[in-house]
Amino acid sequence: MVKYKPVYKVSISGQEIGYAKNKNVEETIKENILQNTSKNIDAIDIKETAEYELKLVSRTTKTDEEKITEKLEESTKITYKYYDIALSNQTIQSVNTIEEAEELINEIKQSNKEELNLSIIEKYTQNEEEIATTQIEIAKTDIQEKIEVKKAQIAQQARIDAMPDVNGIKLATRPVTGTITSRYGENSRIRSSAHTGLDIATSTGTPIKVVSAGTVTFAGNGRSYGNLVKVSHGNGVETWYAHASKIYVKAGQQVNAEDVIAAVGSTGNSTGPHLHFEIRINGNVVNPQNYLY
Secondary structure: OOOEEEEEEEEEOOEEEEEEOOOOHHHHHHHHHHHHOOOOEEEEEEOOOEEEEEEEEEOOOOOOHHHHHHHHHHOEEEEEEEEEEEEOOEEEEEEOOHHHHHHHHHHHHHHOOOOOOEEEEEEEEOOHHHOOOOOHHHHHHHHHHHHHHHHHHHHHHHHHHHOOEEOOEEOOOOOOOOEEEEOOOOOOOOOOOOOOOEEEEOOOOOEEEOOOOEEEEEEEEOHHHOEEEEEEEEOOEEEEEEEEOEEOOOOOOEEOOOOEEEEOEOOOOOOOOEEEEEEEEOOEEEOHHHOOO
16 A cells, blocks of 8 residues: 555546546536636536546556646536616616626616616626626716616607608708798798798808708709708608708718708808708698798
8 A cells, every 4th residue: 555545537428538636626627717717607517527436556646637627627618697787678787796786776766766667687698708797886877877868868769759740751850940031931022932931040050950861862053042952751752951051961862860961051042041941742842830840
């Protein structure tokens, strides 16, 4: 016995790997992972099974714990767990523990009068890089900022939903804010027929916004209209923006609702800076005030 020592021969999938002093290699691996890896670990699964057989070997024989450990670690799968905080089912922040998540939600609900659709989502991953959790104090500030943005978005959508539609095309905004100086259908000494749109006076350079998404069909000199932009919105609906000092779009360009397409001016047949705004359905002018202003 002086010449020999007891060790364990370790085999993995029937292949002999080497000798170990103890039968706890798997536990050592798990302990090392828990000590040196993220605290978000939920489970450690070593897929390969080590088989141990007690042997007596020469006292000079070296054991192979490092080699055995490396082999077992190759098949080790780590599952991480973290918690998403969601507003209306959209993740706004992630934290490490359920206790942190619950604390955050309670504080947020207490500091907001509005009813918020907040929830906690338990998340799992085997890719540690996917985990983007935040310290709770930082998360509190960040979540409140995101909630304020969400509130603004909801208010904006409510405003859009309350806007009228023209022949099935939802309007999103007024093109400019100003004083109405000439209404649809009015007669005037400066025009040969009844007014085909709405004149809104405001200062030169005021941004002109397109009232709904569409395609620019004309952008250029419209003679008596001065610098003119026409936008087709579908369903036969077209809007005209006249007397602009500057035009920012080109024919064929796609525009989104509320994009700035021109600037107020006094070009063409005009007595002062204003926007002449028209709405047409299948080529026929309609009263803009049936929808806006």
